Amino acid sequence: MTSSALQIPAAIKSSSSxxxxxxxxxxxIGSSTVSPSVRKNGAxxxxxxxxxxxxxxxxxxxxxxxxxxxxxxxxxxxxxxRRRTTHLSKYPDAQVISLGIGDTTEPIPDVITSAMAMxxxxxxxxxxxxxxxxxxxDKKLRAAIASTYYKDLAIEExxxxxxxxxxxxxxxxxxxxxxxxxxAVQDPSYPAYVDSSVIVGQTGLFQKDIExxxxxxxxxCAPENGFFPDLSTISHVDIIFFCSPNNPxxxxxxxxxxxxxxxxxxxxxxIIVFDSAYSMYISDDSPRSIYEIxxxxxVAIETSSFSKFAGFTGVRLGWTVVPKELLFSDGFxxxxxxxxxxxxxxxxxxxxxxxxxxxxxxxxGLKAMDETIKFYKENTEIIxxxxxxxxxxxxxxxxxPYVWVHFPGRSSWDVFAEILEKAHVVTTPGSGFGPAGEGxxxxxxxxxxxxIKEAAKRIKQLYSFWNKQR
Amino acid sequence: MTSSALQIPAAIKSSSSxxxxxxxxxxxIGSSTVSPSVRKNGAxxxxxxxxxxxxxxxxxxxxxxxxxxxxxxxxxxxxxxRRRTTHLSKYPDAQVISLGIGDTTEPIPDVITSAMAMxxxxxxxxxxxxxxxxxxxDKKLRAAIASTYYKDLAIEExxxxxxxxxxxxxxxxxxxxxxxxxxAVQDPSYPAYVDSSVIVGQTGLFQKDIExxxxxxxxxCAPENGFFPDLSTISHVDIIFFCSPNNPxxxxxxxxxxxxxxxxxxxxxxIIVFDSAYSMYISDDSPRSIYEIxxxxxVAIETSSFSKFAGFTGVRLGWTVVPKELLFSDGFxxxxxxxxxxxxxxxxxxxxxxxxxxxxxxxxGLKAMDETIKFYKENTEIIxxxxxxxxxxxxxxxxxPYVWVHFPGRSSWDVFAEILEKAHVVTTPGSGFGPAGEGxxxxxxxxxxxxIKEAAKRIKQLYSFWNKQR
Numbered sequence: 001m002t003s004s005a006l007q008i009p010a011a012i013k014s015s016s017s018x019x020x021x022x023x024x025x026x027x028x029i030g031s032s033t034v035s036p037s038v039r040k041n042g043a044x045x046x047x048x049x050x051x052x053x054x055x056x057x058x059x060x061x062x063x064x065x066x067x068x069x070x071x072x073x074x075x076x077x078x079x080x081x082r083r084r085t086t087h088l089s090k091y092p093d094a095q096v097i098s099l100g101i102g103d104t105t106e107p108i109p110d111v112i113t114s115a116m117a118m119x120x121x122x123x124x125x126x127x128x129x130x131x132x133x134x135x136x137x138d139k140k141l142r143a144a145i146a147s148t149y150y151k152d153l154a155i156e157e158x159x160x161x162x163x164x165x166x167x168x169x170x171x172x173x174x175x176x177x178x179x180x181x182x183x184a185v186q187d188p189s190y191p192a193y194v195d196s197s198v199i200v201g202q203t204g205l206f207q208k209d210i211e212x213x214x215x216x217x218x219x220x221c222a223p224e225n226g227f228f229p230d231l232s233t234i235s236h237v238d239i240i241f242f243c244s245p246n247n248p249x250x251x252x253x254x255x256x257x258x259x260x261x262x263x264x265x266x267x268x269x270x271i272i273v274f275d276s277a278y279s280m281y282i283s284d285d286s287p288r289s290i291y292e293i294x295x296x297x298x299v300a301i302e303t304s305s306f307s308k309f310a311g312f313t314g315v316r317l318g319w320t321v322v323p324k325e326l327l328f329s330d331g332f333x334x335x336x337x338x339x340x341x342x343x344x345x346x347x348x349x350x351x352x353x354x355x356x357x358x359x360x361x362x363x364x365g366l367k368a369m370d371e372t373i374k375f376y377k378e379n380t381e382i383i384x385x386x387x388x389x390x391x392x393x394x395x396x397x398x399x400x401p402y403v404w405v406h407f408p409g410r411s412s413w414d415v416f417a418e419i420l421e422k423a424h425v426v427t428t429p430g431s432g433f434g435p436a437g438e439g440x441x442x443x444x445x446x447x448x449x450x451x452i453k454e455a456a457k458r459i460k461q462l463y464s465f466w467n468k469q470r
Numbered sequence: 471m472t473s474s475a476l477q478i479p480a481a482i483k484s485s486s487s488x489x490x491x492x493x494x495x496x497x498x499i500g501s502s503t504v505s506p507s508v509r510k511n512g513a514x515x516x517x518x519x520x521x522x523x524x525x526x527x528x529x530x531x532x533x534x535x536x537x538x539x540x541x542x543x544x545x546x547x548x549x550x551x552r553r554r555t556t557h558l559s560k561y562p563d564a565q566v567i568s569l570g571i572g573d574t575t576e577p578i579p580d581v582i583t584s585a586m587a588m589x590x591x592x593x594x595x596x597x598x599x600x601x602x603x604x605x606x607x608d609k610k611l612r613a614a615i616a617s618t619y620y621k622d623l624a625i626e627e628x629x630x631x632x633x634x635x636x637x638x639x640x641x642x643x644x645x646x647x648x649x650x651x652x653x654a655v656q657d658p659s660y661p662a663y664v665d666s667s668v669i670v671g672q673t674g675l676f677q678k679d680i681e682x683x684x685x686x687x688x689x690x691c692a693p694e695n696g697f698f699p700d701l702s703t704i705s706h707v708d709i710i711f712f713c714s715p716n717n718p719x720x721x722x723x724x725x726x727x728x729x730x731x732x733x734x735x736x737x738x739x740x741i742i743v744f745d746s747a748y749s750m751y752i753s754d755d756s757p758r759s760i761y762e763i764x765x766x767x768x769v770a771i772e773t774s775s776f777s778k779f780a781g782f783t784g785v786r787l788g789w790t791v792v793p794k795e796l797l798f799s800d801g802f803x804x805x806x807x808x809x810x811x812x813x814x815x816x817x818x819x820x821x822x823x824x825x826x827x828x829x830x831x832x833x834x835g836l837k838a839m840d841e842t843i844k845f846y847k848e849n850t851e852i853i854x855x856x857x858x859x860x861x862x863x864x865x866x867x868x869x870x871p872y873v874w875v876h877f878p879g880r881s882s883w884d885v886f887a888e889i890l891e892k893a894h895v896v897t898t899p900g901s902g903f904g905p906a907g908e909g910x911x912x913x914x915x916x917x918x919x920x921x922i923k924e925a926a927k928r929i930k931q932l933y934s935f936w937n938k939q940r
Binding site for chain 1: 530671784821
């Protein structure tokens, strides 16, 4: 697992889209100033995006979807990739270390890849070949997910919908809910919740002064409230996206907090979409599933993923739980509509990936996944210790592979640029996850050990003055 | 490839959703009569669908998406699966042969599965591991698709978006277009076009008397117009879904017809979504891509798939071409919005499936795929000859793995039931693909050779009277 040589990830990829938060109007570091063209239209050129302007004179008469036009900013991670590229052209010999995007770096345990290879090979045999699988996923895998992660929680195999990942399921859920619902989201949070809400037409326009879209309830999660929102200030909402352990703050909600959340949903008739993609990183007794809370089945959907458990970010496998007990106001089961969406808009996860998922949930697979997680958690400790030793206020880390570092009074983008410029380390600016992320950077613990140690060393050099100033 | 023993597919799966067409109010075959409960609410219980009624008293206050509620009927293929199950319980020893759902049956060539197995194994090595790939797909695969299928058509690597399948991309395109566009669809056609249109709110209610949703232009494709719609009767539409070779009729549009279609789109400012999932089955000189038509890049998106080429129905891999030249009325490139959708609602196709896709496009892979297609085309000939020899009017088959058989004056569902009851062969009732499919059944040529031959024999026995009656 531990690699002795310093290994540099090949590329930062254009992952999830995000609003940028407050882009710096000026930067103290020349090379990382946002170019005028980026600021002007508020959108960034994606790594692979086609050029905006075309020479052709012909235009169709099809009106562009007004919801797409609402999306104010481009993609957080491609912008970071762009800056990394700019940085590399300035410092061609720099050994840039990426602790930015939360992308897994360690090999997948052999017990899991062998199962996938075997499944792939079997597809060239008459006995082993299979075509379309069930859109809802392989029966055995659904059963294994139910028995592994929802044992004693009365979640059944038929409540589980296997998918190609939680991000994809989030969008499918938004399509299911449609444009007439009002959503709430932790601020800061994983950008896909907000962006998919904009795309399906649930929101108003982006309000530049407050860096928020209209008709979304941003639930502030900050140190002063222990990263759990003050629900008493929330107006009526239909759908509450809630990620625990949270991306980016790394904070896991306690049992009491989740009891409070479920009660709030019940009192208000809301549906919680609980994102537990990082639950296997929980070290304390915070619930790993929303269904550990009594009554949650009547108010909550849960979406999760093999990405951060088993390193399946590229293999693509996740699942969503929609309990039969969850009903719309007219009594119609949400699961029936989700099933319809899955059957109409999806055709099942790759059969090879599903074979890998099944291997993950074997005793050997679970043990191997535990070891990978343990490795990343050791990385996390190194990062937490590094920033703590420098005197920073550090959050997260304990229950998540993300460390949330406070730089009070500073722009997240400025700090991001500073760390890149002076330490050749890529982080993620907190404001990219929502306005309440301003003043923070997220440091990911996914990385080879040598890289983590080297990044820690450089950050210590960069901020050794910090402690002295305080 | 040819299997000597009679092999029965394990199950018919709950594939794409569909409207049922006109369900028989009475049936001449008792066992296949639609149960009252099915007819009453117009929806069928999906194979894996949760039960409709729950005992719990609690309901959320979230209103069910009115567009989801518009979906009148359940899923065509699950209903067929249900009837097959009923049939099997009546005839437990029957060797039922499925020529229903268009699911591939032949093993994937070894050159392709080996590449996938190798990629899977490499993921357990430090050198071979990779996490998130680009949402748009692996650069090499995009380049290979462009150079293999769009050589000399000026489609570039960056115009190609690799995906987990055409069905999924159809929904992503609908989300991109939003609720304010009006779509047109071939009647009959693959049900996902209409259903996804309903889901995103483009349509009116289902009009039971004419078996159509409001605000969709159904373009009738029948023997009398050579299965190419009379475009002069079409009112203004924004988006034209056009599948060639068509599923279910098996008819491929000629070059002149596609020139006419592109000109129609240009005159009306419409966008064509051209589904070429079956293009490798074309035997004559019908265009394999819409981009063979001059000017198509300014009016057309193309979606395609490895499913029917390489037997990837379970592996999941497809692509969509969105040329840079295609612009909304305000001049904004459609590709930019599609890129945003892909980055926000998707996270790339499985890296293992993409390795398989790359192997498909190697010289050996292309040769192996050709042989599989040749095999299915031989199946098609057997089916065409069978029905022709019985005196039926038979369409399709030449350029597609589907045979479209006319039973004038009869209900598609009655014919389906008759063939199942008397020959133990599953087909698909044409009315399931749209009202103009009434009176037809679709017979799929995907199957082991022994099954195709046996099905042909049974159908000959069943309809030997047919020729004599005419």
